[in-house]
Amino acid sequence: MNQKVKKIIFLFISLIFSVPAYIILHEAGHSLVAILCGAKITKFSIFEAYMNYDGGVFTETSLSLFNIAGMLLPVLLSIAYMMFYRSTSVNQFYRIFSFIALVMPIGAIGSWIFVPILYLFDMAPAEDDVSKFIVSSGIAPWIVVLGAITLLVSCVFFAWKKKIVQNYWSAVTFEV
Numbered sequence: 001m002n003q004k005v006k007k008i009i010f011l012f013i014s015l016i017f018s019v020p021a022y023i024i025l026h027e028a029g030h031s032l033v034a035i036l037c038g039a040k041i042t043k044f045s046i047f048e049a050y051m052n053y054d055g056g057v058f059t060e061t062s063l064s065l066f067n068i069a070g071m072l073l074p075v076l077l078s079i080a081y082m083m084f085y086r087s088t089s090v091n092q093f094y095r096i097f098s099f100i101a102l103v104m105p106i107g108a109i110g111s112w113i114f115v116p117i118l119y120l121f122d123m124a125p126a127e128d129d130v131s132k133f134i135v136s137s138g139i140a141p142w143i144v145v146l147g148a149i150t151l152l153v154s155c156v157f158f159a160w161k162k163k164i165v166q167n168y169w170s171a172v173t174f175e176v
Contacts, residue, residue: 007172010093014100020046022074022104027051029073033066064137067129071112074105079155087163092171099168106155112148116141 023046031041031051039056058066078101085098115130119141124131134141159165 007092007096010096011100011172013093014097017097018101018104021101022108023049025074025077025105026070026108029069029071030066032073033062033069037062037066060136060138064133064139067133067136070129071105071108075109075151075155078102078105079158082155082158082162082164085162085164087167089167095164095167095171098164102155102159102164106152106159109148109152109155113145113152116144116148 027044027046027050031044031053034041034051034053034056037056037058039053041051042054043050043052045051081098081102086094089095111128112130115124115128116134118124119131119134124134126132130144133139134144156165
């Protein structure tokens with residue numbers, strides 16, 4: 001099989017697995033906090049990317065945690081994955097999959113930068129997790145932006161240090 005075609009197939013397979021996995025982890029983050037607050041999960045949809053719950057006792061703190069957990073669980077699991085990443089592996093699929101699987105959760109941190117800026121100008125979507133977090137936590141939007149930038153830079157730095165970015169680039173530029 002042609003190497004270019006093979007790498008495109010690897011990229012496609014990585015996306016097919018990574019997108020649903022990210023959605024599951026995002027919604028599982030919300031669900032985990034809801035369950036810990038005594039709620040019952042009534043709906044968990046991968047295709048519609050949402051979950052519903054019934055009941056539960058939420059404080060300002062637990063509600064804030066509920067809103068941030070959708071981003072936090074996938075990011076924490078990405079950091080754990082990076083810790084066990086084998087940078088010496090020359091398997092092209094492993095290199096491509098690892099990068100794609102990490103880009104989504106780490107990229108999702110971007111909304112925690114962008115939405116608070118919109119919030120400062122009264123332009124943020126009210127039903128967004130970030131907007132709800134700002135309201136429930138009372139944390140100033142610019143502090144949310146600074147925290148998100150710090151987390152994003154730390155994750156990118158860690159991915160670079162673990163050679164995930166370099167190995168991906170090597171795989172897709174047809175180097176071995």
